[in-house]
Amino acid sequence: MDKKPCNSSQDAEVRKGPWTMEEDLILINYIANHGEGVWNSLAKSAGLKRTGKSCRLRWLNYLRPDLRRGNITPEEQLLIMELHAKWGNRWSKIAKHLPGRTDNEIKNYWRTRIQKHMKQADQNNFQQQSSSQITDQASTSQAPGMIHEPMEIYSSPSNQGHQNLEPFPNTCLPSTAIDQSSCDNYWSMEELWSMQLLNGD
DNA sequence: AAGAGATACAACCGCACAAGC
């Protein structure tokens, strides 16, 4: 990942990859003295061989003093799920309701933890379903790969074309979900809890 | 103990939008 500086061109001046402690200190000190904002000029003025975007990302996601480090609490987990059910992948919007958490952190958390649970639940239901539906498959238009994309099925209002997939037909899909194409809320918290997404760990 | 696979997290990329000129 870490691109070694080349011996020519201006790109050689731009560092990529993991930040060093020294770079972190430079950025922290600079922001402490001059404040944040105007990231491109900040990067140059501070003497960092980074893009403004990279500096901003590093500051917002890692160096900010008001960040909360450590595990997501059950309360935060609940809130994330609730807000995601309401807004979908609007991570920055969700992050605003979780003080000290970043959109990147929430996004990663969702992808690695919650999505994993959904995938497992999805597979369990698929196994249950497969025995009963195996004879019906020839009459459906379901693509074979669809079962691997629970997120799309779950959240996206733009994926109404998938609404006949019913990934959790027995226990999880709310009875009204399919008819909620014009509604912002897809699944209630009660329904999400019923999927036992929060009980895994 | 070693290798393979899975997981979690940091960071980058591309796009869209807003502000300034």
Add this chain to the structure above:
DNA sequence: GGCTTGTGCGGTTGTATCTCT
């Protein structure tokens, strides 16, 4: 009004670490 630049956001990728066999 059009262009340039900066910023913010969501998606994706790379890699370190952990777990399992």
